[in-house]
Amino acid sequence: MSRVECHDDGMSLRHAVLGMLADEPGSGYDLLKRFERAMANVWPATQSQLYGELGKLEAAGMIRVHAEGPRGRKEYEITDAGLAELRHWLVEVDPGGPPRSAGLLRVYFLGSVAAEQARGYVAAMGETAAEREKRLAELEGTIDWGDDNQSVYGRLVLEWGKRFSAMQREWAEWAVEQIE
Amino acid sequence: MSRVECHDDGMSLRHAVLGMLADEPGSGYDLLKRFERAMANVWPATQSQLYGELGKLEAAGMIRVHAEGPRGRKEYEITDAGLAELRHWLVEVDPGGPPRSAGLLRVYFLGSVAAEQARGYVAAMGETAAEREKRLAELEGTIDWGDDNQSVYGRLVLEWGKRFSAMQREWAEWAVEQIE
DNA sequence: TATGACATGTAACTAGTTACATGATTCA
DNA sequence: TGAATCATGTAACTAGTTACATGTCATA
Incomplete structure (x- = not known):
C-alpha cells in the first residue's frame, strides 16, 4: 500500500509568522503588534506563543536573526528554507473545511x-x-x-x-x- | 473595582455533551456516533476526548450513570446541575466572534x-x-x-x-x- | 470459530491561554 | 525620577489529536 506522505495541516501559527516575516523582517515585539492590528480576527496569537514559535522556527532554520538592537531586541528574517515551507503550505496543503463554531x-x-x-x-x-x-x-x-x-x-x-x-x-x- | 466573575467561554465540548444528553440519554459510544452524524462539521470530537469529558462531567455532578448494559456499557443522563449549566451557557455566555480560519x-x-x-x-x-x-x-x-x-x-x-x-x-x- | 460491531479507556503529543517575571530605554 | 513603552522569556494550565490497548457480545 504505497502512499505519499502528505499528512495534516495544523500548526498554522508557524506559517502566519513565516508569512509576516516574508513580507518584512521584524522582532517578536513587532510581530505581536502586527498580529494585533492585522490578524486579530483571522488568527489571534498571544505573546507567549509568538516568542515560543520564533525560537522553534530559528532552531528549524526557517528564520534567522538578522540584526540586534537595544534591550535585547532580535530582528528576524526569513531564510530560503522558510520561504520554501511557506510556499509549500500556501499551495500544496489542504486547508480543510470550515472550523469549529x-x-x-x-x-x-x-x-x-x-x-x-x-x-x-x-x-x-x-x-x-x-x-x-x-x-x-x-x-x-x-x-x-x-x-x-x-x-x-x-x-x-x-x-x-x-x-x-x-x-x-x-x-x-x-x-x-x-x-x- | 467590584466586578462580577463572568469569565471566559471555552470548553465547549463539555456543553456539546450536555446538550446531547439533555436531548436523550446515551453511552459514550452512542454519543460518538451522534457526533459523527450530526456535528462533524460544527464541533468534531474524538473518542478519547469524549470519554475523558464524560468522566469529568460525572465527577462534577453534571451527568450520572442512569443504566448499565452489556460490555461495560454505561448510559448517562443529565442531572439538574448539568441542565442548569447548559442553559447558563446557552443564554448568558458571550459566544465570541468568528473563529480562526x-x-x-x-x-x-x-x-x-x-x-x-x-x-x-x-x-x-x-x-x-x-x-x-x-x-x-x-x-x-x-x-x-x-x-x-x-x-x-x-x-x-x-x-x-x-x-x-x-x-x-x-x-x-x-x-x-x-x-x- | 472468526469477524465485526460494541464498548471503554490510557499515554504521549501539539496547540493555545493566562499569569508571572524580568529588565532596558526613552522622555516628560 | 517615574511612567510608558520596548523587549524577551518561563510556568502551569486547558483543549484537542493520534495511537495504543483491552475486552465483550452477536451472528454468520
Missing part, C-alpha cells in the same frame, strides 16, 4: 431553553454580526489601498469578513422567524 | 507566491465550497423534517451551512478576478 454549536441545543430565549440568542448573534459588518465597512474607508500585494490580498480578506458578517446577519433575521 | 490566513500571504498560483488556490477554495453547498442541499432532501425542536434547530444549522458555503463560493468567484 461555538456560536453555531449553541444553535443546535436551543431546544433546551424557552423559545423566547432562543429567539433572543439568535437575535444577539445577528446584532453582533451587524456591528462587525459596520466596523469593517468603516475600516475599509480608513485604509488607503494601493495595488501592492498587501493591499490586494488584504482587501480580499476584508471583503470576506464583510460578506461573512452580512451572511450571518441575514441568516439571523431569517432564523428568528423560524422559531415558533 | 486557516483558509483565510493563507489568503493574507498569497503575495508570497505567483499570481497564477494564488488564483489557483482561491479557485480551489471556491470549488470546495461549491461541493459542500451541493452536499448540504442533498442532505436536506434526505431528512424528513418534523416540527420538533431537533428539526427546527437542526434546520437552522443546516441553513447556516448552506449560506456559508454559498457566500464562500461567491467570494471566491469574485476574488479570482481581483488577482492581477
Whole structure:
C-alpha cells in the first residue's frame, strides 16, 4: 500500500509568522503588534506563543536573526528554507473545511431553553454580526489601498469578513422567524 | 473595582455533551456516533476526548450513570446541575466572534507566491465550497423534517451551512478576478 | 470459530491561554 | 525620577489529536 506522505495541516501559527516575516523582517515585539492590528480576527496569537514559535522556527532554520538592537531586541528574517515551507503550505496543503463554531454549536441545543430565549440568542448573534459588518465597512474607508500585494490580498480578506458578517446577519433575521 | 466573575467561554465540548444528553440519554459510544452524524462539521470530537469529558462531567455532578448494559456499557443522563449549566451557557455566555480560519490566513500571504498560483488556490477554495453547498442541499432532501425542536434547530444549522458555503463560493468567484 | 460491531479507556503529543517575571530605554 | 513603552522569556494550565490497548457480545 504505497502512499505519499502528505499528512495534516495544523500548526498554522508557524506559517502566519513565516508569512509576516516574508513580507518584512521584524522582532517578536513587532510581530505581536502586527498580529494585533492585522490578524486579530483571522488568527489571534498571544505573546507567549509568538516568542515560543520564533525560537522553534530559528532552531528549524526557517528564520534567522538578522540584526540586534537595544534591550535585547532580535530582528528576524526569513531564510530560503522558510520561504520554501511557506510556499509549500500556501499551495500544496489542504486547508480543510470550515472550523469549529461555538456560536453555531449553541444553535443546535436551543431546544433546551424557552423559545423566547432562543429567539433572543439568535437575535444577539445577528446584532453582533451587524456591528462587525459596520466596523469593517468603516475600516475599509480608513485604509488607503494601493495595488501592492498587501493591499490586494488584504482587501480580499476584508471583503470576506464583510460578506461573512452580512451572511450571518441575514441568516439571523431569517432564523428568528423560524422559531415558533 | 467590584466586578462580577463572568469569565471566559471555552470548553465547549463539555456543553456539546450536555446538550446531547439533555436531548436523550446515551453511552459514550452512542454519543460518538451522534457526533459523527450530526456535528462533524460544527464541533468534531474524538473518542478519547469524549470519554475523558464524560468522566469529568460525572465527577462534577453534571451527568450520572442512569443504566448499565452489556460490555461495560454505561448510559448517562443529565442531572439538574448539568441542565442548569447548559442553559447558563446557552443564554448568558458571550459566544465570541468568528473563529480562526486557516483558509483565510493563507489568503493574507498569497503575495508570497505567483499570481497564477494564488488564483489557483482561491479557485480551489471556491470549488470546495461549491461541493459542500451541493452536499448540504442533498442532505436536506434526505431528512424528513418534523416540527420538533431537533428539526427546527437542526434546520437552522443546516441553513447556516448552506449560506456559508454559498457566500464562500461567491467570494471566491469574485476574488479570482481581483488577482492581477 | 472468526469477524465485526460494541464498548471503554490510557499515554504521549501539539496547540493555545493566562499569569508571572524580568529588565532596558526613552522622555516628560 | 517615574511612567510608558520596548523587549524577551518561563510556568502551569486547558483543549484537542493520534495511537495504543483491552475486552465483550452477536451472528454468520
